[in-house]
Amino acid sequence: MIPIVTPAEMAKIDAAAPEGTDVLVSRAGAAVAIEARRMMGGTYGRRVLVAAGKGNNGADGRVAATALERWGVRCRIVMPTEALELVAAANAAPGASAPWDLVIDAAYGTGLRGSWGADRPPPVPVLAADIPSGIDALTGEDYDCWPATSTITFGAFKPGLLLHPGAAAAGEVQLAPIGLDTSGATSWLVTDADADAALRGPEPTAHKWRRAVRVIAGSPQMRGAGHLVCAAAQQAGAGMVVISSPGLRAADVARPAEAVARDLRPGNWAEASLEGIERFDAAVIGPGIGTDPTASAQIARFISECPVPLVVDADALSAVGDHPECLGARTAPTVLTPHDGEFARLTGGPPAADRFDAVRQAAGALGVIVLLKGPTTLVSVPPSESGSSTVLAVTSGTERLATAGSGDVLSGVIAAVLSGEVAGLDLDNISTGVAAAAHWHGRTASIATVGGVTGSMPLLASAQVDLLEAARAELTDASADRKRP
Incomplete structure (x- = not known):
């Protein structure tokens, strides 16, 4: 780095x-x-x-x-x-x-x-x-x-x-x-080689439940959000993805063909969504769920009781703002992924001009890993016992990723990376994986797609999913080039 x-x-x-x-x-x-x-x-x-x-x-x-x-x-x-x-x-x-x-x-x-x-x-x-x-x-x-x-x-x-x-x-x-x-230094810029080193492939003995991701996303009004999270998680290495969308029967949940859907009826759905959660290696909650008080309370309960590494995104960030105590109950790694507006709802104000310090302060106050989205994405861990905390900067993305659903794709990629072996890793190593996931997602914006020429138009979220495999290959190639004498 x-x-x-x-x-x-x-x-x-x-x-x-x-x-x-x-x-x-x-x-x-x-x-x-x-x-x-x-x-x-x-x-x-x-x-x-x-x-x-x-x-x-x-x-x-x-x-x-x-x-x-x-x-x-x-x-x-x-x-x-x-x-x-x-x-x-x-x-x-x-x-x-x-x-x-x-x-x-x-x-x-x-x-x-x-x-x-x-x-x-x-x-x-x-x-x-x-x-x-x-x-x-x-x-x-x-x-x-x-x-x-x-x-x-x-x-x-x-x-x-x-x-x-x-x-x-x-x-x-x-x-x-x-x-x-x-x-x-306590802040570092992530390179292609760094991301490649941090992104682990499946082990030889892997099976579909080895990298399982539970997704709570989507709703009758926002069906596509859950589909994008699932597709991104699958493309990023998840072996099994199970999704539920509050208010939708399983048959009505938008998802890739390979993802499994479970019913999640309106009302007290948090309890049902937590059934069998121990079988999963990571989870995502938030995209497209909604922000009404009932949904907010259910999201907070899921966050507080979910025992596996968790990505908290979109509408779930508003729920954290309403119920900040839900983070204190968590024992597994937690990643919050706010943009500037969501950051303000979490912390009471927008990021300061010194964004490095702003994300560092937020991670310390909330006690979790915070990924602050932007043209330069910043990832921070809470301070260690010595009082220091590391911030990782990701600059691989471009304005092409400023499209609806891009954050849903990022959440799926992060969840897939977290579903790898994180037991025993400290927060710095986990945050390195989170930053690597963001770097990987960002690289989809620079993939040459037509005649070897990189596009300049906004990149649809579904296209970002499709380009994850090519982006991963480019990270590996860049890392190999760096190692050659």
């Missing part, structure tokens, strides 16, 4: 480095120069404008310029205010050829929280050193920056490179390991 640290944490890491600042700046500047050369497709005769501030970020830019000049690049190093003036002049002459091939943003980096006047981008590609100046390194808020084509960040990712709008402004982000010890 790739470490993620806040600006305050990075300052402590810098201070503890065995090498001096000059050595670290030299390595950082060299990494910027190498990326600049790649972006320009060469060096001789190329022209680069370097916006270099007074701090270490500016020093990185000046070292990069020195290296580029040795390679034949004509560099102009200026202070940030002059860089803004030069860019404004270049933008005022749209018909003229650009005066540079590249602009290096080493103006302020993580040292700025606020605007520096970069309201109009240069007419050429921008390479940012560490983070685009004007992007809050903690929250990703944009106080006016030059959007970068590429960003070289040093030692570890910063949250602002992963949280939007900062993630979009950073372009392609690459990590330059410059000799800093980031092993103590």
Whole structure:
């Protein structure tokens, strides 16, 4: 996994480095120069404008310029205010050829929280050193920056490179390991190889009840929700899936042909849904059930009495908001999967701008694993006895997944992953599996489907289910490529 640290944490890491600042700046500047050369497709005769501030970020830019000049690049190093003036002049002459091939943003980096006047981008590609100046390194808020084509960040990712709008402004982000010890990071970015390692296949002695998932989802008004959960769980490895939809007879429950349905009549249905629950390895409750008081009370009872790993999603999250005591009764691992609106109902307010801290605080307050959905999905466990808790970030998904039913698919995938062997695992390892499930689901958005070209239109939830197998294969291929010498 790739470490993620806040600006305050990075300052402590810098201070503890065995090498001096000059050595670290030299390595950082060299990494910027190498990326600049790649972006320009060469060096001789190329022209680069370097916006270099007074701090270490500016020093990185000046070292990069020195290296580029040795390679034949004509560099102009200026202070940030002059860089803004030069860019404004270049933008005022749209018909003229650009005066540079590249602009290096080493103006302020993580040292700025606020605007520096970069309201109009240069007419050429921008390479940012560490983070685009004007992007809050903690929250990703944009106080006016030059959007970068590429960003070289040093030692570890910063949250602002992963949280939007900062993630979009950073372009392609690459990590330059410059000799800093980031092993103590408490936040990590999940990669394809990480997800592949965490996703376990069935053992040789597996049978259909070895990875059994119980689904309580759907209703007369929302039949499709349960179908999507079941289909996703089956495609993600569940051997047996049994579904009940409150208010529907078994014959009327929407489900894949391979899933089994059981009656769940209106009223006191929690007791019936818990019959034989010990035979299952994981469960899902919530999608499409409804939020009326009767349903809410029944959901809360199921949550409190269900003895197996449980995914709590959609309408069940509203029930937790109404009956928070139901979580305290649980002994098996529990995963809540809110989007921002559901997060507000659970915690009393929307996620703070520092989403990493927000999900960490929610996991601690609720005492369960919390998966906060978004363009960057965050997974946190409650604090350990030492007071620390890990947050895992997932960035594999795209806006293509912003379709109805996408969350139902994710819940099914998580449940299937939880139905693997989790007995004896600590919450950190379980949360790694949850994050791997989210990463796997997110990768369906980037599968090449027609003529080897990845689609750009919204991806229907049913199509996401169909692409899970191909996405899983791509994770395995990426992991194998990483291991090859």
